[in-house]
Amino acid sequence: MSAADVLRYGVPRPFEAEAPSSWLARLALAQGCSMKELLRFLDIEGCLDVDHMMYGKALAELRRRCSLPPTAFAIAGTVMAGFAKARMPVWSLATTIAGVPASRYCPACLRGRSTAHLDIHWRFIDWRYCPVHNCLMESVCWQCKAPVCYPQDMALSKAGRAGYASQSRCLHCSANLAAAKPCFINPVTSSALTELEACWLLNGRALLASLCAGRARYRAQGVGTAALCRRAYEEWLPYPQQWSRVERRLRNDRSLEQVWRDAVRLRTREELKTPWGSAVSLERW
Ligand SMILES: [Zn+2]
Ligand SMILES: [Zn+2]
Numbered sequence: 001m002s003a004a005d006v007l008r009y010g011v012p013r014p015f016e017a018e019a020p021s022s023w024l025a026r027l028a029l030a031q032g033c034s035m036k037e038l039l040r041f042l043d044i045e046g047c048l049d050v051d052h053m054m055y056g057k058a059l060a061e062l063r064r065r066c067s068l069p070p071t072a073f074a075i076a077g078t079v080m081a082g083f084a085k086a087r088m089p090v091w092s093l094a095t096t097i098a099g100v101p102a103s104r105y106c107p108a109c110l111r112g113r114s115t116a117h118l119d120i121h122w123r124f125i126d127w128r129y130c131p132v133h134n135c136l137m138e139s140v141c142w143q144c145k146a147p148v149c150y151p152q153d154m155a156l157s158k159a160g161r162a163g164y165a166s167q168s169r170c171l172h173c174s175a176n177l178a179a180a181k182p183c184f185i186n187p188v189t190s191s192a193l194t195e196l197e198a199c200w201l202l203n204g205r206a207l208l209a210s211l212c213a214g215r216a217r218y219r220a221q222g223v224g225t226a227a228l229c230r231r232a233y234e235e236w237l238p239y240p241q242q243w244s245r246v247e248r249r250l251r252n253d254r255s256l257e258q259v260w261r262d263a264v265r266l267r268t269r270e271e272l273k274t275p276w277g278s279a280v281s282l283e284r285w
Pocket of ligand 2: 141142143144145146170171172173174175
């Protein structure tokens with residue numbers, strides 16, 4: 001690969017809500033090159049968090065270099081532009097203890113994908129549950145407890161060498177991440193949550209929609225992107241340490257392990273209309 005080249009062949013199409021970090025790993029696999037080589041070719045070697053910076057000019061350049069259509073990463077680009085405009089704290093994006101960018105995952109979502117990939121909103125710590133399957137997002141491999149970090153060489157990983165170069169696998173122990181047992185929780189109906197905790201779950205989801213839409217409506221009042229950050233952690237969302245206590249309690253609650261009873265898909269408008277009326281409501285999502 002030379003710096004002047006543009007990739008025209010062997011470029012996988014990004015999925016609608018896919019994170020650039022996830023797609024770059026799939027691209028390196030398709031190109032048969034190392035991640036280091038690919039990042040150098042794209043001039044993003046040494047970048048601390050590719051998802052964080054991939055909007056605006058940087059995203060346009062990525063599309064150009066990889067012959068992607070202008071619609072590629074439309075959602076990731078819009079969310080991250082909103083993230084920058086709202087001046088959200090970087091700790092809103094999941095990392096390992098050592099500060100390496102990490103992703104959460106929903107085992108049921110992974111199970112349903114013919115090509116495993118990770119969504120941009122799975123990077124956000126406030127995206128705490130999957131609204132499609134009503135379960136908590138998982139942050140580590142269920143078997144070896146390793147975090148899920150991309151972009152990374154899938155082919156050279158333990159999973160890749162065992163013939164499982166896929167994002168549905170833990171790259172450290174090759175366990176199938178889709179086999180993780182989901183912790184079912186429905187913020188609208190579950191009695192295991194207090195009203196405040198249910199609001200935190202719903203608001204986290206609404207925060208992402210707000211970053212994407214550029215505005216939120218909170219208690220019938222419009223909130224622009226610039227004010228999102230201040231409002232988010234002062235009124236709508238818990239700090240990480242507040243939530244970790246709740247999550248520990250929920251994961252130890254045996255009654256949440258059962259069936260897929262709660263895993264019903266709710267329409268967005270209904271879900272955000274909570275009885276206590278304090279979830280952020282949205283113009284569109
Ligand atoms: Zn899911
Ligand atoms: Zn593992």
